[in-house]
Amino acid sequence: MTAPTTEVRxxxxxxxxxxxxxxxxxxxxxxxxxxxxxxxSRNVPTAVDGLTLCLTCNVACERELQGKALANGWKVRRWVTAPERVPVYFPHEFAWYRLEGLNRIRISAPVAMEMGCSVYGDEWMQWRLSVIGGAR
Ligand SMILES: [Zn+2]
Structure with a gap:
């Protein structure tokens, strides 16, 4: 895995x-x-490819929380070429953001839903429903 530059990190x-x-x-x-x-990957990650996670959450995201991670934009599918199109949920702020380079811009839940659906279609809706429903 290619490491991000110090500047991006x-x-x-x-x-x-x-x-x-x-x-x-x-x-x-x-x-x-x-x-x-x-x-x-030969591509060096950009700022929109990256998120700050503690070690525990980082490991969980790669394993048992994969469905939840996709539903919250912490992970994106491999084929997504523009990860900035997938919104990110910050649970400790109860807020959705879209990432734009090194900035994050707060967006409403409906806008986040629209963004997610434009990338994933119904699959996003399914993930969101399973998260809201308490399933992982
Ligand atoms: Zn954490």
Whole structure:
């Protein structure tokens, strides 16, 4: 897996408030939103490919929380070429954001829904329903 540049890494931490996006912990690791294959990716991740997560959440995101991670934009499908089109939910702020380079712009839940659906179609709706319904 190609590591982000120091500039991107630090920019992502700053953008996310130096907190884990999922739980709000003041601990940071760089999470790659786009899953990369076993062979890794030749593309160096950009700011919109990255999120700040604590180590615990980072590991959970890659394993048991995959469905939830997709529904909240913490992960995006490998084929998504423009991860900035997938909104990101910050549970500790109860807020949706869209990422634009090193900025995050707060958006309403309906706008987030529209963005997610424009990328994933009905699949996004299914993920959202399963998260709201309490299933993972
Ligand atoms: Zn966390």
């Amino acid at each position: 630090n920019g992502v931490y700053l953008r996310d408030g130096y907190r884990c996006v999922m739980c709000g912990a003041l601990e940071k690791t760089f999470q790659h939103r786009r899953a990369v294959g076993m062979g890794g």
